[in-house]
Amino acid sequence: MAAVTGIRTRILSHQRLSKGTFSATHRNASSWTEAALRKELTSRRLPLSYDYLTPLPSHLLTLSLSDFLPDIFQAPKILPSVQQPQHLPPGYHLIYFPPQVPPSQLLPDGTDLLHSPGAPFNRRLWAGGNVFFPTPKENLLLNGQRAVCVEKISDVNVRGAVGDEKVFVTIDRRFSTVQEGEDPEETRNRVLNSREVLTEQRTLAFLQDRKPEHTNSPNLAGKNSRLVKSPQDPEIRYTITPTKALLFRFSALTFNAHRIHLDEAYTREVEGHPGLLFHGPLSLTLLLRVLSSHLERIGRRIQRIEYRNIAPLFVEQELSICAKVKEPADSTWEAWIEGPHGGLSVRGTVWTEPLSA
Structure with a gap:
């Protein structure tokens, strides 16, 4: 303390x-x-x-x-x-x-x-x-x-x-x-x-x-910015629509009181977002678990991941977790999450190795 x-x-x-x-x-x-x-x-x-x-x-x-x-x-x-x-x-x-x-x-x-x-x-x-x-x-x-x-x-x-x-x-x-x-x-x-x-x-x-004159107004930079194009032809693709209950549970499990995940009025009126934001660490968890589940079936595991959050994801809006081999020679994978309109929200590179390593 x-x-x-x-x-x-x-x-x-x-x-x-x-x-x-x-x-x-x-x-x-x-x-x-x-x-x-x-x-x-x-x-x-x-x-x-x-x-x-x-x-x-x-x-x-x-x-x-x-x-x-x-x-x-x-x-x-x-x-x-x-x-x-x-x-x-x-x-x-x-x-x-x-x-x-x-x-x-x-x-x-x-x-x-x-x-x-x-x-x-x-x-x-x-x-x-x-x-x-x-x-x-x-x-x-x-x-x-x-x-x-x-x-x-x-x-x-x-x-x-x-x-x-x-x-x-x-x-x-x-x-x-x-x-x-x-x-x-x-x-x-x-x-x-x-x-x-x-x-x-x-x-x-x-x-x-945010400046007082921007309070209670939408965050136009997040709403109208140009979508970043996602990679094409994923080998793995899972699509979900996160709920408020899921966000609440993850906030509770992580002891996280961040209001952008819990308080819709605050998120809209103070932060200027159209709805509750999906957790960054939950995005990472989904990327890791989806890819590791696939890798286990082919006798490999994740050794390291580097990732970047590019655009926000929101509750009750569809998102897709995707991945494909990037460099077959060293079993490097490209992993990403797309937003509801196909724009890139999270992008990562994953290095793998044999399970027995």
């Missing part, structure tokens, strides 16, 4: 400082802000996030997705036993290790402030990232063992036109089991220096508050 309180104090201090700085020319403010934010955020000491790797969250996520993709998500009728533990499925780490902060440490949009650059960048979106999966021998087991996520902000960039800058915060995350009573500093150093552990890098985009 002390670490989180310290983060909040630094954010408030930076907010006061940035307000004064932004009253100068935008170009100078942008340059100063990038240097200052990179220095402050990359030196920010994030708290360790502990969890117990029980099968229940994974079981509930599989149940929640089973009606949408019954061929992929086949949930057992009863909760799996920790005495016969299963490996953590690809992407399911996203529903463990939630941000463990009280409501007072949430921002107005419902997100936690752990990675926040401070005002005026108060609107958060998931921009993309990459994940490295260890060999099955090193993969996490759902056996109830205590585990930890060690996070570090590795980079900060300010992009966008003058007056409409966005802050992109890149976070390195590493996951490992931990012994009960292990010293936190020993844990941090051990996990940061471990090579064969589940590793994720994610980039969050922080947008400026």
